[in-house]
Amino acid sequence: MLCILPPKPAKKMIFRKKEHTEKTLINDCIKGKMKAQKELYACYADLMLAICLRYVADRLEAEDLMIQGFTKVFDKLGQYKFEGSFEGWLRRVFVNECLMYLRKQKHYMTPIETADRESVTAWEETSLETQDLLQLVQELPAGYRTVFNLYAIEGYNHKEIAEQLGISEGTSKSQLSKARGMLQRWLTDLEKNTLTTYQTT
Helix, strand or coil: CCCCCCCCCCCCCCCCCCCCCHHHHHHHHHCCCHHHHHHHHHHHHHHHHHHHHHHCCCHHHHHHHHHHHHHHHHHHHHHCCCCCCHHHHHHHHHHHHHHHHHHHCCCCCCCCCCCCCCCHHHHHCCCCCHHHHHHHHHCCCHHHHHHHHHHHHCCCCHHHHHHHHCCCHHHHHHHHHHHHHHHHHHHHHHHHHHHHHHHHC
16 A cells, blocks of 8 residues: 655754744744744745645746745744644645645646546555655646645545635545546556666666
């Protein structure tokens, strides 16, 4: 069974001079202290960019979304109640930022066809490095990619996805099924190419 893991956690914060706790750092950011904001950005920028790249394949657009996301984070940081994971709170802000961007794109959802469940089981049993799979996910059409990310990586159910994207649960299920089918075809091609290369060396 394929286990899809989220990107690695943000690197551990290393604070100079003052022994910051995460709470102290966040409070300093809320107070508008530039040094604390730079420290928070340096800690989470790579992880948040990776999240943006999962939803928007173009790197320049993803970088713009990351900057917009951090702007929103610093604006809304006072709403964080120090309950639950701060990284999880950040992830939700950035995922929502990506979804708002995608909603503005006309026809970003792939037209729905009859759900194609061919090869879904085989895809789920495929063994592949997480990073390699995420690179393939980036190649999916925007609608497929968005639903796949929300369902398989962020852990949303189809009802939640439907509410987030303004679509029906059936549409969400169909988009996910089509995404899985497309990934399976690509994985099969990769395996064939790898075997051919191995046999000719």
